[in-house]
Amino acid sequence: MSESNVTSRRSGVPLWAQVLVWIGLLGLLTVVALGLRRTQQGTVQPGETIPDFTLTLFSGYEYEGRNEIKFSEFRGKVVVINFWASWCKPCEQEAVELESAWRTYQKSGQVIFLGIDYVDTEPEARGYLTKFEITYPNGPDLGTRISQFFRIKGVPETYFIDRDGKLAYVQVGPFRSEEEIHAIITPLLNK
Amino acid sequence: MKKKLAVLILLLIASLVWVGSANAQDTTPPTDDEVNAIAKQLFCPVCENTPLDVCPTEACKQWRDLIRLKLSEGWTEEQIKQYFVDQYGARVLAEPPRQGWYWLIYIVPVALLLVGLYILFRAYQTMRAPLAEQPAETHAPTGLPDEYLRRIEEELKKRN
Structure with missing residues (x-):
């Protein structure tokens, strides 16, 4: 039995699924972090250029x-x-x-x-x-x-x-x- | 001739009465239930997490009055909801619209659940597989585990 086979059987989860889970988790954390940052930022601050609206x-x-x-x-x-x-x-x-x-x-x-x-x-x-x-x-x-x-x-x-x-x-x-x-x-x- | 005129006048009066009653039906004010049926599908951005039908603030009261006004003007539920979306954005909807990026709200949880179930399934398979194969590996003629076993058995024999 080769080493790679042993590794894949030990983890039980294919590599693509592991990558997907980590990407999903990182994406979720990013969204939460951005939301928290926006909440803590408060209003736009003096000195900032106001873009067009x-x-x-x-x-x-x-x-x-x-x-x-x-x-x-x-x-x-x-x-x-x-x-x-x-x-x-x-x-x-x-x-x-x-x-x-x-x-x-x-x-x-x-x-x-x-x-x-x-x-x-x-x-x-x-x-x-x-x-x-x-x-x-x-x-x-x-x-x-x-x-x-x-x-x-x-x-x-x-x-x-x-x-x-x-x-x-x-x-x-x-x-x-x-x-x-x-x-x-x-x-x-x-x- | 007089009879015809009298009949004509009577018909005219009857039609006026009928039209009047029809108008009266159309102008019946919407009930609170009708207003709340729409209001409970909306959230005011000022009072987050409180549905409009139970929100006690002045802003939400004004929104409910506006729903009542629109209903009395003959607007449909969909038209009223669309009006609120146009005015205040899609975030006022209790159920986000199934379009554009909002699809992620519906797709991501289901996708995550499926991935989670798949991982659990694979983990369960892995937990069961070594148990089934263990006897064959134990009696394997070569390999490090057997070497260890041999040495342990030798040590045990020496001590006995």
Whole structure:
């Protein structure tokens, strides 16, 4: 009896099955590791370049008459992205401040505010926008693709992106005053 | 002539009443059971691991209201589920769709089970095989085990 035969009879499992099991196990561990890493990463971090994404806008909340915008078209401007939802009570605390700040910068054309409605229903979202007289472009996070990219942990969360398309600051939770918003935007405008 | 006119008016009234009753049937609001039948097939991303039909949050309540609204508008179950997938992604479905990468969810566990069963079967075969062949090997005229046995027997004879 040759040595190879003895080895194969001892193991009892053909080589291809052993390889398959190890590959499967490694694949499973990789998936788990990636998931854990993503969970621990938190939101996107300041300094990271924000890749392009498309946002479909609610009717009545379009940007320059268009109901679909690309993030890349705002390169050269400071972009403020606010994730919100109509069922989110803390979002209501900052809604007025955000709208007021938007009105301050709107005419300059140097700053753009974008509202992204997270896991919401359109009738309630519209009610929210009307209630707080919000005028800046707003749209639903279709397929939760944008929030998954930003890895948001909840709402409200607000992301300030500089003129080069790099994330400058993340506000987790609501703003307590309009001054807080200005204090973040002003240095980005002066940069 | 008057009779014909009266009959015509009566027919008109009867048809209006019939249409009215038909409309009333169409606008019957969906029951909670009808709403929950769809809701239990969905999961809100905000409240992971809680089916929509029993989730107590405001977001889930809004989703159930939306299902009720869509049902009252005559949408079918499939149309409503597809609407939620389009809005919030396929992860809201309790049962992932059988398409694309989602097939892995259905195939991988079955494949792993089959591989596991095969490994167990082979291991069982291996455990049984040496027992059957052992006597033949024990009486083999040559080889290291026999040499050991011979020496052990010699040692035992010396001691006795």
